[in-house]
Amino acid sequence: MKKKKIKFGIIGLGHIGTRHADCIINHPDAQLVSVCDINSKDQWRKLNPNIIFSNSLEGLLKQDVDVINICTPNYLHASMAISVLNSKKDVVIEKPIALNTLDAEKITQVASSHNKIMFGVMQNRFSPTVLWLKNIIDANLLGDINMISVNCFWNRNENYYLNSTWHGSKLKDGGPLFTQFSHFIDIINWIFGDFSNISANFSSFQSKDYIEFEDSGIVNFHLKNKNNNTPIESVFMYSTALWNKNFESSITIIGKKGTIKIGGQYMDKIIYCDVKNYTVPQIKMQTECNDYGDYQGSASNHDKMIDHVIKVLLGSNNDNKTHNFSDGIGVVNIIERIYNLRN
Incomplete structure (x- = not known):
């Protein structure tokens, strides 16, 4: 058959x-x-x-x-x-x-x-470092979390905007949190849950007529600790105004029992791991970026995303928790609340 x-x-x-x-x-x-x-x-x-x-x-x-x-x-x-x-x-x-x-x-x-x-499409969830980090948090190996810092520092040059009919438009594009960095907000939301007590500052270091919104921002917010009511102090710093090329996408988590940082250009490396009674396992790091010539995008895990879709539609998926569309709504809602402060 x-x-x-x-x-x-x-x-x-x-x-x-x-x-x-x-x-x-x-x-x-x-x-x-x-x-x-x-x-x-x-x-x-x-x-x-x-x-x-x-x-x-x-x-x-x-x-x-x-x-x-x-x-x-x-x-x-x-x-x-x-x-x-x-x-x-x-x-x-x-x-x-x-x-x-x-x-x-x-x-x-x-x-x-x-x-x-x-x-x-939430392909960064398939990155080995992100899956490793989620397992660490789900197992509560860091204990109570004190602070989280997310840094996304990228380059989007003039050609990126001028060669497009929609990049840079507030109505059509929405801004860097939608177009460049929504995957990283998704990772935080997926692992830790919703943002609260949000405040933000926005900057335009490369003010151009063809960009109708900020190129950089600092977002402060709280996340929930699993074990107590003390909020996790969190910050998301982002920019598309870096010289020449993407620099970093990273998450640093400081807990009572350890500190972890995953980073590199696309959160594809374990930069630091010091956790009580824990040895870092060998992880296969095969994540590549989506390379578009004049600029580079986020992790190239679309093959894994497509495979997930196929398995679900064929009824052979064994990982029902990987993708939940309500998470997609949550990411849009988080960005919308942040950008309400911009407006």
């Missing part, structure tokens, strides 16, 4: 859309049936002549596919996701799933009404 393959469609064949396409094409249990983009993408079509091409979402929705991956500009994610779900197909939504909480909640309501599944 021939094994069933999950049939995919993709809307948006930019940098991240082609990454999704490669992961689907190379997966033995998947078939990329159709793609959609407003541009002709002639070179890509020559290399993939057997994949149906459409220049409209309506054309893609008519194809015989199980799930559609939305890889379009941020401001289109929610409306397109709702259209996909209304066509009775499952949906994979690149980050951010929406630019406000109300739209994110609408997606879940429509999915529930059609008994369909929504997958928010």
Whole structure:
């Protein structure tokens, strides 16, 4: 008996859309049936002549596919996701799933009404260092947590904005917490829970007419300790104004029984670990970044994300806790509350 393959469609064949396409094409249990983009993408079509091409979402929705991956500009994610779900197909939504909480909640309501599944792309959860850190916290090896510091210092150059019709737009892009750093807010939310008592300062060190929001910020907030009511003092410092290239993405956690820092450009390295009665295990570090030529994105774990989607849809997933769409809503809500202070 021939094994069933999950049939995919993709809307948006930019940098991240082609990454999704490669992961689907190379997966033995998947078939990329159709793609959609407003541009002709002639070179890509020559290399993939057997994949149906459409220049409209309506054309893609008519194809015989199980799930559609939305890889379009941020401001289109929610409306397109709702259209996909209304066509009775499952949906994979690149980050951010929406630019406000109300739209994110609408997606879940429509999915529930059609008994369909929504997958928010949270590929950094598959990074070996992040999984290791979550296991440390879940096992309470650090005891009560006193402080957490998150640093994300990246570069986004002029070409990044000028070669795009939406990067830098407050309405279409939303800002660096949505476009660059939502994955790292997701990691904190996934491991520690919701933010409270938020305060923030925002700066524009590279003031340009084509950037309608900050390029840097310092966000102070509280997280909950598992064992007591003392809040965890936390700070998130971020910038896209670094010279030349990305510098660091890191999390430092200071607890009563130990201190841990994971870092590197993409939180792909254990920088420091001093924990009571604990020996650091050997961890396979194979995380790479998404390289887009003029700039680099976050960890390139989309192959693991696509594999997760396929296993869920085939009913062979054994890790139901890895992805929960309500987390996607939580991340949007956290960023929205931070940016309400900006507005």
